[in-house]
Amino acid sequence: MSATLEAESTRTFIVELDQFSGPLDLLLTLIREEEVEITDIPIARICEQFLARIHGLELSDAAEYLEMAARLLRIKAQMLLPRSQDDESWEDPRAELVRRLLEYQQMREVVDVLEDRSEERRNRFARGWLPADPAPPSSPLALSLPELLSAVDRVLRVATRPLLHDIVPRALDVDGAMATIRAILSVRVMARWADVVRPNAEPWQVLSALLALLELARRGELKLVQVRPFAVVEISRDAASEAA
Amino acid sequence: MTPLAKLLEAALFASGRPIPTDELAALDEDSSAAAVAAALDEIREHYDVEGHGVELVEIAGGWQILTRAEYTEAIERAQLAARPQRLSGAALETLAIIAYRQPISRADIEEIRGVAVGGVLKSLHERGLIDVVGRAEGLGRPLLYGTTPLFLEHFALRHLEELPRADELAIALRVVASSDATPSPNAAE
């Protein structure tokens, strides 16, 4: 594929991606297009379609799609594991995904209702001209000590403890970052830092990605190369481990 | 129209927002709640029967006069008033989840939507459609979000219960899964 063609397809893909509000939306669309049951997804086929759709995408913008791709690949692999006919303890690896898809679809149903209602309201105007507020801002204030004290109580209940320190809102997610990086490298031979961390990533995300890279490198799943100091770090699949 | 209906009409005309029923009742201390309800009925019926360009609508626990939908386009074309912007799909999805699952944390919303929602939450909060209603127990004690009265106004809902019940949705859901048809969003009246 020539460079121009590739750029072309990338652009059309981004346009298309805007049609989806997230990976679950894309997945649901595929399921509708393929006319299959949510409760019995032909995972290999859907997974293939999903990867085809996100292939060639600006990876740094699509961590959430890649995470889903990794999840689908994992389920696909689990489905291939041999199991005996009468194994009662067997759990469908798709169960969790089905649950999330059903929940998501239920929410989309509510969105339809809300969209309808907001359209109905948008098509009516409220009174446009309003008289100046006759009440001066110094209207009497109803305040009582019990009210203030219950507010203090609410603040204390709600405030992070201890008051002086804020607890980090999200713990590191190294496993998630590792899944993302693996997914990126399953579609690409080589990636850069900017591909695995979004430009506006929060500190915990940057840290998670860094730890994930080091861990994967330690396990020999990928190679980190920096040609000279301060140059861009190149992340690639480790040829040796791949051959193995 | 009766004197009380005229007074209520004047007050409703003077306001751009729905007026709660108890504030309408406070306009005339001599009138009972039943009299106020009757006067509101009288106004609504008068607007419908006499064929006015406006109508009386029950919204967010109160009452509001709104123009009839059929005139919106002409009014907007003449640039006498403008419709507010539509909410994005991401904003609607997030609102839908908050409306049904409130109080709910950001992480739980992200779990359902499958994407980060920090920016969407911020803009919904700035628009006054959601608010922080508490903090969860447990690690990090995350903030919990809920919808506001303005949310009801925005969607012309009398109260949250007007949205279809979750179990009604679940039934529709199974139908959809097998028929592939888009559910008809008949808002419960």
Added chain:
Amino acid sequence: MTPLAKLLEAALFASGRPIPTDELAALDEDSSAAAVAAALDEIREHYDVEGHGVELVEIAGGWQILTRAEYTEAIERAQLAARPQRLSGAALETLAIIAYRQPISRADIEEIRGVAVGGVLKSLHERGLIDVVGRAEGLGRPLLYGTTPLFLEHFALRHLEELPRADELAIALRVVASSDATPSPNAAE
């Protein structure tokens, strides 16, 4: 009412300003200036004959629907009497944080509450319950807020030390709830 009168009524209701006759005429291209004038007459007469709480008035070269003068007083009185205004939960919580942690910067309040408090601070300041009491050291030298003498007056407190300490709060809440009256300020000392 005729269709044109209904359209004009909706437009006059929705517009934020008086509408000149030629703009009203632009609402419906098929209607002549004479038809618009007739429709305006029809609306005015309808409001007068049917006894509405509003009237159609010609102002500054344009037309506007206004509430009748005889009702403005009742509406204003209701708004004034509209039971003394209460502080919102957000305002109360912010006030509580300032009372206990003063002098405190906006950033610190926001860290505790988890949401932006700019608007709330402004309204508490306008009401004279809080004031700027200094600036912090360090980056940007942010403003520090504290409560005012008016704050003490509102709660019938002689000085801030009369507020229960945080660890006594649970007890104080129980006492206050059971007496339910404003505490007489002659406890200790």
